[in-house]
Amino acid sequence: MKLGKWKLLLPLALLVVGATIGTSGALAKSAQSSDVKVAIMTDCKGAFAFGYEVDTAGTIAAFSQYAGAKPKNKKKPSAGMTGGSAGGKKLNIVGIGCGDETPALALKETRRLMVQLGGEVMIGPLSGDEAVSIAQWAKQNPQKTVIIGTAGSQDPTMQIAPKNLFRYHGDGAQWNAGLGEIVYKKLGWRTAALIGDDYSFPWTSAAGIIADFCGIGGKITKRVWTPPAGGDYAPFIRQLPAPDKVDGYFWLVGGANTSAALTAFEQAYGPVNAKQHSGNLFLYFLGANTTVAPRLVGAYMGGFGTFQTGGLKTKQAVQYVKNSSKWFTGQNVNDGFFYNYWNAAWALVQGLNKSGGRTGAALQRALPKTLRPGFQVANNGVLKLDSRRQAIQDQYPLQITKATGTGSVTTTIAGYVPNVDQTFGGYFGPNKPAPGRNYPRCVKKKLPWQGKIKVVKNGVITNQTIK
Amino acid sequence: MTFDRTKVAAERTIGVVSLVIAILAPAIFSAFWLNSILTQGLILGIGAASLIFLSAYGGMISLAQTGLIGIAGYALANMVTQRVPGGETKGLLLGWDPTLGLIAAILLTVGIGLVFGAVASRSYGIYFLMLTLTYTVIAFLFVGSVTLIGGFSPVAGVDQYTPGFIGNIVADRERLYYIALISAVFVYLLIRYVVRTPFGISFQGIRDDPVRMASLGYNVALHRTLAFGLGAFIAAISGVLYAWWFGQLSPTTMGLDATIQLLIIAVLGGLRRIEGAWIGALAFLAINNTVTNHIPSSGLPVIGGTFNTVIGFIFLAIVIVSPDGLMGLWDRMWETARRRGSPPRDVEGGEATVGATTS
Numbered sequence: 087m088k089l090g091k092w093k094l095l096l097p098l099a100l101l102v103v104g105a106t107i108g109t110s111g112a113l114a115k116s117a118q119s120s121d122v123k124v125a126i127m128t129d130c131k132g133a134f135a136f137g138y139e140v141d142t143a144g145t146i147a148a149f150s151q152y153a154g155a156k157p158k159n160k161k162k163p164s165a166g167m168t169g170g171s172a173g174g175k176k177l178n179i180v181g182i183g184c185g186d187e188t189p190a191l192a193l194k195e196t197r198r199l200m201v202q203l204g205g206e207v208m209i210g211p212l213s214g215d216e217a218v219s220i221a222q223w224a225k226q227n228p229q230k231t232v233i234i235g236t237a238g239s240q241d242p243t244m245q246i247a248p249k250n251l252f253r254y255h256g257d258g259a260q261w262n263a264g265l266g267e268i269v270y271k272k273l274g275w276r277t278a279a280l281i282g283d284d285y286s287f288p289w290t291s292a293a294g295i296i297a298d299f300c301g302i303g304g305k306i307t308k309r310v311w312t313p314p315a316g317g318d319y320a321p322f323i324r325q326l327p328a329p330d331k332v333d334g335y336f337w338l339v340g341g342a343n344t345s346a347a348l349t350a351f352e353q354a355y356g357p358v359n360a361k362q363h364s365g366n367l368f369l370y371f372l373g374a375n376t377t378v379a380p381r382l383v384g385a386y387m388g389g390f391g392t393f394q395t396g397g398l399k400t401k402q403a404v405q406y407v408k409n410s411s412k413w414f415t416g417q418n419v420n421d422g423f424f425y426n427y428w429n430a431a432w433a434l435v436q437g438l439n440k441s442g443g444r445t446g447a448a449l450q451r452a453l454p455k456t457l458r459p460g461f462q463v464a465n466n467g468v469l470k471l472d473s474r475r476q477a478i479q480d481q482y483p484l485q486i487t488k489a490t491g492t493g494s495v496t497t498t499i500a501g502y503v504p505n506v507d508q509t510f511g512g513y514f515g516p517n518k519p520a521p522g523r524n525y526p527r528c529v530k531k532k533l534p535w536q537g538k539i540k541v542v543k544n545g546v547i548t549n550q551t552i553k
Numbered sequence: 554m555t556f557d558r559t560k561v562a563a564e565r566t567i568g569v570v571s572l573v574i575a576i577l578a579p580a581i582f583s584a585f586w587l588n589s590i591l592t593q594g595l596i597l598g599i600g601a602a603s604l605i606f607l608s609a610y611g612g613m614i615s616l617a618q619t620g621l622i623g624i625a626g627y628a629l630a631n632m633v634t635q636r637v638p639g640g641e642t643k644g645l646l647l648g649w650d651p652t653l654g655l656i657a658a659i660l661l662t663v664g665i666g667l668v669f670g671a672v673a674s675r676s677y678g679i680y681f682l683m684l685t686l687t688y689t690v691i692a693f694l695f696v697g698s699v700t701l702i703g704g705f706s707p708v709a710g711v712d713q714y715t716p717g718f719i720g721n722i723v724a725d726r727e728r729l730y731y732i733a734l735i736s737a738v739f740v741y742l743l744i745r746y747v748v749r750t751p752f753g754i755s756f757q758g759i760r761d762d763p764v765r766m767a768s769l770g771y772n773v774a775l776h777r778t779l780a781f782g783l784g785a786f787i788a789a790i791s792g793v794l795y796a797w798w799f800g801q802l803s804p805t806t807m808g809l810d811a812t813i814q815l816l817i818i819a820v821l822g823g824l825r826r827i828e829g830a831w832i833g834a835l836a837f838l839a840i841n842n843t844v845t846n847h848i849p850s851s852g853l854p855v856i857g858g859t860f861n862t863v864i865g866f867i868f869l870a871i872v873i874v875s876p877d878g879l880m881g882l883w884d885r886m887w888e889t890a891r892r893r894g895s896p897p898r899d900v901e902g903g904e905a906t907v908g909a910t911t912s
Contacts, residue, residue, distance in 0.1 A: 189707040202585035222709035
């Protein structure tokens with residue numbers, strides 16, 4: 087080989103590298119734009135993979151309703167949207183993040199969306215630990231704004247609470263408000279065991295149940311936590327007390343894993359008695375409506391403050407369903423994933439209109455402190471944010487029932503708990519630990535709504551209280 | 554000049570040019586590429602270098618390196634983070650001095666690495682591979698199960714606690730890039746030095762024939778243990794840098810996906826040459842970033858899938874075309890050129906080129 091040949095090789099190699107880098111947008115560049123760059127952070131892998139289209143649908147539907155956008159494909163929300171502006175600036179969705187409920191991937195995706203793709207506002211994430219991770223990131227990036235999509239861990243707006251992070255829905259504890267009191271009064275539970283995934287959302291979810299159930303006098307005799315990756319639940323089920331040793335069980339196993347966990351329970355203890363089981367939203371939502379709920383007809387459960395199959399007949403709720411239903415086909419607008427992303431996007435449009443399209447601190451000041459979401463009833467239908475930018479929302483404990491006529495399984499509203507705040511009247515707080523495996527402790531304490539949960543009949547809130 | 558010397562000269566030129574580009578990178582690349590691709594590439598490259606060191610010079614393909622990286626990161630995170638209002642919520646939050654935490658994290662990781670190494674020192678081949686994978690699985694389950702040190706939620710805010718000589722890497726991310734670059738150069742030179750020492754030579758002898766080395770009086774198990782300890786030291790450097798770079802630690806840092814990722818990086822770059830660690834890491838991250846930005850989450854036409862599909866095909870192609878990775882491809886290119894060269898040009902200055910052939 088001639089020496090001259092390899093001399094040619096080096097410039098050639100550098101040319102190839104340079105071209106690759108150039109086409110990848112790696113070289114430093116500064117781009118000025120009149121757009122508002124919005125990133126949607128959701129999951130497309132793992133137990134919540136279905137959320138990718140649902141969350142995107144909620145976001146784009148709100149942009150369509152309130153900012154003049156139009157979905158590109160009514161059957162495929164992730165295809166994006168055309169048009170749409172707020173505060174005089176065009177809404178530009180720079181990317182849709184693809185998480186897998188792990189904090190590590192959520193942070194990587196956040197950096198990609200908000201740094202590489204230049205996102206100024208993020209709507210998301212979907213899951214609890216993701217929100218913990220992104221809240222920490224937000225704290226270090228005060229010029230960026232995060233409006234949580236539908237993640238329910240307590241920490242992001244309680245212990246971490248960066249000023250540029252907002253949540254227009256409840257956390258996992260708020261979503262279970264009233265449930266403990268209902269099983270205590272309606273089913274006569276006095277002792278219960280709980281089983282849940284071992285991460286921040288189920289811990290928060292359990293915290294709401296514990297506060298409520300123990301607050302009225304119940305006892306949690308066992309807490310069992312399973313690795314969130316799912317898999318074989320049999321060894322964990324065996325750690326639970328047998329059905330004759332406890333009045334009931336609270337289920338907080340996440341995503342698509344609830345069915346597998348329940349099957350393991352049935353293999354260990356025989357067919358389930360629905361009156362002995364209760365749990366959070368995972369008993370019905372996220373596909374559990376076909377795998378779990380049919381085995382638990384009659385059981386009470388938490389939710390999102392929404393109703394998978396509709397139900398509330400207030401004017402505001404009816405209007406929301408009407409407005410949100412027209413943008414996509416095949417989307418259940420009563421689903422908490424759709425509803426919460428819708429509200430986040432709607433709040434963003436309001437904020438941008440007020441800030442004149444400016445982002446950063448101007449947008450953070452302008453984001454609304456109140457909202458009129460479809461399923462809010464208290465305060466004349468106005469949802470308020472607290473001082474840590476966390477929603478104080480109404481909650482509706484649900485009961486799994488059989489639909490009249492079709493015989494299919496559905497949910498009906500079991501009660502109405504107005505104005506559930508994140509602290510549960512001081513039970514939780516920014517200077518107290520975040521919920522964990524053994525926190526909060528089971529103590530009797532009067533919650534603000536104790537004894538005041540209203541009965542809901544046929545979607546109408548009555549003046550009767552749950553007894 | 555001999556053919557081999559030409560190759561060495563070419564490699565040195567490329568090395569120097571790469572180093573110059575790396576030093577000037579903050580002026581050349583966008584902030585995202587600098588912080589997310591290049592910095593991460595250098596850090597993952599250090600982790601892959603610990604794997605390649607054990608593989609290339611000791612014949613020990615270790616899957617424990619990801620676990621050791623995670624152990625170092627978790628140790629640092631738990632030692633240095635503090636409980637402050639509006640602050641961190643997970644981990645021990647010991648609030649130690651960051652310099653002390655850095656030293657302690659590295660020492661702890663090396664100590665654990667030596668124990669791991671001692672247990673695995675008499676295992677070879679698939680048994681060594683499985684044993685070291687077990688170490689990583691143990692580390693993953695340990696940090697996930699012991700919520701006191703984090704659990705499955707992230708231990709965050711690590712990047713706020715750096716030693717004084719490193720400075721504030723949150724406000725000035727270029728600092729971390731240069732720290733990673735200096736560390737990468739240090740690790741590269743360290744490995745180059747160690748493999749030329751009597752210890753390194755005997756370690757390579759053990760790779761080639763452990764029975765013969767034992768019969769010559771060398772303590773094979775001790776050599777392998779010490780080498781594993783050195784691998785743990787390099788992995789620990791990667792681990793603390795990763796903790797600073799990412800700012801948060803969660804068990805997925807040392808999960809099965811991360812373990813396979815590090816192995817892919819090493820294979821992509823080449824398991825026989827240290828340089829392959831960084832080439833593999835940068836190639837892996839560049840592909841990841843490009844695929845993530847340009848392929849919708851619904852996947853590729855016909856075959857579906859996303860990044861894992863793409864990297865899987867590339868991995869397959871590399872293994873089939875060049876089992877020694879991109880560095881092997883480079884070596885093979887030179888070997889092909891050598892075969893095509895004529896004998897007079899192959900032997901210059903009176904020095905014969907080992908293995909030179911004519912075509």
